[in-house]
Amino acid sequence: MNKEENSTGSFIAFVLLSDTQWDINQLITDCKTDWNIELPNDSQDNTLYTKIGDMTLVISLMPIPIPNEEVEYHAATNYMWEDAVEVSKSHKAHLLVSVLGKDANVLDKGKLFTKVISSCLKQENTIAVYTDGAVFQPQFYREVASIMQQDENTLPILNWVWFGIYHTDEFAGIYTYGMRKFGKEEIEVYASNADLIEIRNFLLDVVAYILDANITLQDGETIGFSAEQKLSITLSDAIALDGKSLKIQYPQ
Template identity: 60%
Template sequence: MGKENNHTGVFVAFVLLSECQWDKAKLINDCKADWGIELADNDSDNAMVCTLGDITVAAALMPGPVPNGEAEHYAAANYMWPEAVDAAKNHKAQIMVSVIGKEAGLIERGKLFTKIVASCLRQDGATAVYTDGAVFHPGFYSDVASLMKKYDDALPILDWVWFGVYRTAEHSGIYTYGMRKFGKEEMEVYADNADLNDMRDFLLNITAYVLDGNVTLNDGETLGFSAEQKLAITISDAIALDGKSIKIEYPR
């Protein structure tokens, strides 16, 4: 828990396009206008790769849709966007965006990554973002990213982490998907007859606490938002995900 794993530092997204075309010069100009990010051009028509300090940024036009119907599959889980599946089904190409750089901090990398993706969404024909097992509405993704223009310390958590819903015969709950790229384990919270919106807000607050403070939650410890509150933390096989997850007791 908290150690490097195969997912740590992997920031990759696919901006879905309605046509197989992009304007690389526009992307470079938009990154500068939107965020003050200076991206260097190169000789390739279909790819842009440049280095910003210790970070390498790459964006490339990929002809054809995301293979194996992956985008459509994950779009079906977006309970906030009923048209997500249609947007995923109809895309004809994608811009693959990646940000790598082991020396730079994970939060710094994550912020830069989200800024580049948001600028890609200003391309003509950009219809969705597929990343970390979720398909996001372009307006939603851009609105969350824009928080970084208003507040220097803002974390675009809703672009980084998907808060999924799961149900079993015994209970329903909310899980995170996207924490592992920050070197953290995914989290799950569940309860009987609890409001899922309240549960999601609860887990969102914990996610912000973990990422903002680089906090590691350990098995057997407790967590609380007051001196009296002591919510149990358990690490065990995940319910809605592969591998282990952190289970956090939901307050009554």
């Protein structure tokens, strides 16, 4: 599957709307209630702009659908949401949400990004989130984000990284999409006669380790979750993505 590359430190999402309205005051209230985030109430032309520390948050209402069936294409890959394509087709407008700041900590940007989107999704006319080549169901996105309400240090990885499925005649596997915005290589894990859910859980543990500890895996190294486990790491042309990816040996 060919997907455009996302830039390091760039957090951008499209919150799909069933009509061309949004309630900025409700968002300001929800961000304060949900996350204790103070947003200004001086928005102009349906755009909210504010600085939070070293980060810049921008939310703009775009009163048109995303063109060229781009959203529907990516919605079709969401194996966790049966109605993703049908729901995505119905959107009439979208909120463009971005968190920028080249000097800001990338995890802090990611957390602010997810918190604000989660609060956006409390608006009655939100129907999906499109980000990093994936389309998420609002309830799923908010449930993942809520882990930060229980523990601020817990990373909402399933909102940051998409774990896609890829099949060939010889093998099947799971790939990541979203690691590049953290300055990391995307990862692919393939195996024959292996359970895809188990591969996904294995790769989720790897991603959590990389992001939580800010680890950069290198070609030719090994990784393991015990003293005895040594799984090989290889950097080569990606199978399911554009560019390069890290292939991690799957423990059989």
